Amino acid sequence: MMKPLLASLLLLAASASAQVPESGRWQELTFNPDEVDASMEDRYIDRTVDLAAAGKLDEDRKLLARVRYISAELIRVAIELKPEAAQWQWEVHTTSDPEIDAICMAGGKILVGSAFVRQLALTDGELATLLAHEVAHVVAEHPRETLSEALLLNRFPAVPLDVVVARLDSDLSLQIRLSQLSSLQESEADQLGMVLAHRAGWAADDMVSFYRKLGEGERAALVSSAYPASASRLSMAKGMARLFGD
Ligand SMILES: [Zn+2]
Numbered sequence: 001m002m003k004p005l006l007a008s009l010l011l012l013a014a015s016a017s018a019q020v021p022e023s024g025r026w027q028e029l030t031f032n033p034d035e036v037d038a039s040m041e042d043r044y045i046d047r048t049v050d051l052a053a054a055g056k057l058d059e060d061r062k063l064l065a066r067v068r069y070i071s072a073e074l075i076r077v078a079i080e081l082k083p084e085a086a087q088w089q090w091e092v093h094t095t096s097d098p099e100i101d102a103i104c105m106a107g108g109k110i111l112v113g114s115a116f117v118r119q120l121a122l123t124d125g126e127l128a129t130l131l132a133h134e135v136a137h138v139v140a141e142h143p144r145e146t147l148s149e150a151l152l153l154n155r156f157p158a159v160p161l162d163v164v165v166a167r168l169d170s171d172l173s174l175q176i177r178l179s180q181l182s183s184l185q186e187s188e189a190d191q192l193g194m195v196l197a198h199r200a201g202w203a204a205d206d207m208v209s210f211y212r213k214l215g216e217g218e219r220a221a222l223v224s225s226a227y228p229a230s231a232s233r234l235s236m237a238k239g240m241a242r243l244f245g246d
Pocket of ligand 1: 133134137186189
């Protein structure tokens with residue numbers, strides 16, 4: 001019986017409190033960031049390899065160049081807020097897979113769906129707002145926080161990260177128990193994303209217009225129930241824009 005106890009003690013020792021940049025919210029983070037980044041990198045590689053094999057990776061070279069150009073400045077600003085992000089192996093790709101809107105995985109792995117960008121006819125400033133939202137999730141360490149919370153909710157003594165990652169994909173009741181955290185993270189990524197976009201030099205009008213387009217497309221509601229209602233996202237964007245004063 002020593003083993004599980006020892007494992008729990010090790011887990012407690014590894015658990016750390018951290019603060020989200022800008023929002024100042026405290027988080028309990030259990031898993032080691034390097035371990036999370038390595039696991040997400042594996043998933044990103046698997047995903048991009050599969051997409052490339054299906055002929056769905058980076059076919060739109062013009063969009064890829066746009067996304068990389070806009071991301072570069074956002075990444076620079078992200079590193080100002082979170083210095084560890086300078087060590088991440090940032091990667092930026094696009095895909096024509098219509099299932100993918102935009103994601104940024106832990107460790108700075110970005111994937112943008114060309115169908116989504118085309119459907120909303122995103123201008124550069126609006127695309128920057130979308131990218132900034134995704135970058136904000138990893139600056140705020142949301143993926144690691146979700147995995148840590150999943151571990152705590154299930155009261156596992158200590159299970160490997162891969163097991164928790166697989167559980168998150170497949171366990172609906174766990175996803176439901178995490179939905180409150182997910183909603184909080186989405187609102188936080190909206191706000192922190194706007195701060196990132198603002199610091200990268202994008203106009204507040206572009207950000208407001210991105211959230212207006214999302215609402216008009218009603219696309220946000222289809223992506224995930226964790227997203228705040230589009231009307232409240234738009235009022236958040238307008239409120240933040242007033243703070244920026246442009
Ligand atoms: Zn999000």
